[in-house]
Amino acid sequence: MISNKTRRRIRNELLPFVGKRVSVRGKIKAFGTTRSPFSKKPTILITNVTVRYLDKKVKVDHLWVAIKRIPENMDIAVGDVVSFEADVVKYKLLPDFKTKDDILHPRYNYGVENPKSFKIIKRTAEPSMTLRDAFLRVL
Numbered sequence: 001m002i003s004n005k006t007r008r009r010i011r012n013e014l015l016p017f018v019g020k021r022v023s024v025r026g027k028i029k030a031f032g033t034t035r036s037p038f039s040k041k042p043t044i045l046i047t048n049v050t051v052r053y054l055d056k057k058v059k060v061d062h063l064w065v066a067i068k069r070i071p072e073n074m075d076i077a078v079g080d081v082v083s084f085e086a087d088v089v090k091y092k093l094l095p096d097f098k099t100k101d102d103i104l105h106p107r108y109n110y111g112v113e114n115p116k117s118f119k120i121i122k123r124t125a126e127p128s129m130t131l132r133d134a135f136l137r138v139l
Contacts, residue, residue, distance in 0.1 A: 013058040014051065014110035017088040023052040024112060025083040025121065026063070028076060031134035034066055042067045042134040044076075051088070051112075063111055067131070071118045074132040079124025086112035 026049035034041045044067065049060040065086065076082055093109050095102040 010107070011060055011063075011110045013060055014088050014112075015090075016056070017051065017053050017058075018090050018110060020053050020088055021085055022088055022112070023083060024063070024065075024086050024115070025050045025052075025081070027081050028078050029062070030078060031129055031131065031137075032064075033134075033138050040138040042131065042138055044131070044134075046082070065112055065115050067115065067134075068113075070135065071115070071131070073118045073120065074130065074135070076118060076120060076131045077124055077127030078129050079127060080120050081122040082118055083121055084115045084118045086115040089113050 024046070026046035028044055029047045030045040032043045032045065034043055044065045045062060046065060047062045049063050051058050051060060088110060089112065090108050090110055093107045095106065097103065
């Protein structure tokens, strides 16, 4: 049985938008890197996220977005409120390996990829780290 804590991590709010190009808006909380040892990419943690498609709008507490292509606007900083367009996708979660069931019955989540057209809606007063800094960490 899946616990309530685990259920909350699944972003079912995005399910109706899978395969669609959506508008995303939120506040940049942190930069990081993907976990793959073969190809590290910068990631952005966005909080207080609003996802829009046509006349539909949903709120999501957070999204991690991998940056695969260098965006035009590299001075995006932690604390900025940004908007961009992205594709909603379904992906397989890594198993916890705590039980046999974790391996036999994979779980899926929903997120966004291929972000484009970054716009800064509100700039932070004191930027601590920029997307440029995040790219330099993975080179």
